[in-house]
Ligand SMILES: Nc1ncnc2c1ncn2[C@@H]1O[C@H](COP(=O)(O)OP(=O)(O)O)[C@@H](O)[C@H]1O
């Protein structure tokens with residue numbers, strides 16, 4: 063039996079359904095969405111709920127706001143959702159309170175409203191019971207379809223499952239099934255590639271990951287933190303100086319578990335975070351003090367290709383460089399194309415995840431060839447560790463409560 067209840071178990075017609083999705087998608091400088099994969103996957107569930115006559119109230123976060131910055135509003139996402147769904151999606155300026163309550167009250171059966179960024183409220187990340195109650199007032203049922211935020215115990219990802227009848231959405235269900243099928247008993251050698259910019263939230267996860275994989279390739283901002291820890295000056299590169307001790311612990315744990323760690327041996331350095339700006343490749347002994355490493359260098363790319371050749375299973379989260387800006391996409395694109403080719407040749411099972419990672423794989427035209435592409439990055443890494451994800455654990459508890467209540471009736 064599945065540990066949680068799904069939409070097959072929910073009677074949604076005429077009922078207000080709070081559906082938590084992840085619309086935290088990459089955008090360009092003008093706020094235009096550059097990759098709609100997460101939105102498209104979430105709209106499967108939203109569309110089904112609307113087709114079944116629910117009054118659909120869509121919740122999501124966007125970015126990591128400190129306060130209320132219009133750049134982190136979800137307003138511009140409503141028309142994108144509407145276009146994918148082929149039906150109107152209203153927008154409410156607030157996630158809770160009068161504006162949200164009025165917008166929900168105006169819904170007819172099959173109508174959809176998207177509420178403003180849940181992270182505009184402090185109570186979201188604190189999982190504050192008062193904020194959970196304010197959200198819960200807006201719905202009769204709760205559906206969590208945001209696997210990519212299931213590692214966060216926030217009000218809209220975890221708290222709501224304790225106070226409303228709770229169900230997993232179709233994407234949540236599909237992600238867990240696909241990951242279990244592809245990775246529960248992976249064929250070795252397993253190689254992980256981890257890069258990206260969310261160093262502070264993802265670095266600690268690597269301590270466990272190195273006990274489970276045969277090789278770990280580190281790129282992106284994550285790699286700079288390791289290099290710094292090893293005493294390599296990285297100039298003005300993105301790096302978390304405070305996390306150097308964690309990086310050293312990870313290298314120790316890797317050695318103990320015979321996991322090889324493949325760090326960059328060169329980097330492409332620029333002086334501005336801008337596409338097409340002047341850049342040069344440097345060895346690690348010559349990174350200029352005033353520059354930033356924005357991509358792995360050519361020798362590192364060769365090492366990554368060789369690591370992919372050694373793998374039978376590849377798991378990947380986080381781009382190897384600032385792939386949005388050419389030419390700093392080269393390391394990521396070459397690695398993605400190589401993994402795609404090995405997968406096409408049936409030499410590799412390749413599973414990748416993360417909002418920006420999907421965008422990078424799309425840029426490399428590699429998505430179709432990968433064995434599975436998940437919407438989740440951090441949540442995918444935590445799932446790989448075998449850790450219970452708070453969002454999913456709360457759905458399981460809700461299912462237990464419902465079964466117990468049915469048994470007593
Ligand atoms: N060397 C680097 N310097 C600065 N930013 C980087 C570097 N390498 C990767 N990035 C950035 O990392 C971001 C993606 O990181 P992250 O959010 O962790 O990935 P995902 O969304 O796939 O989980 C991208 O915006 C990319 O520009």
Ligand SMILES: O=C(OP(=O)(O)O)[C@H](O)COP(=O)(O)O
Nearest residue numbers: 084086210211416417438439440
């Ligand atoms: O984009 C996300 O995760 P990811 O960058 O790990 O793929 C999710 O929306 C979670 O966002 P958060 O890491 O700000 O909680």
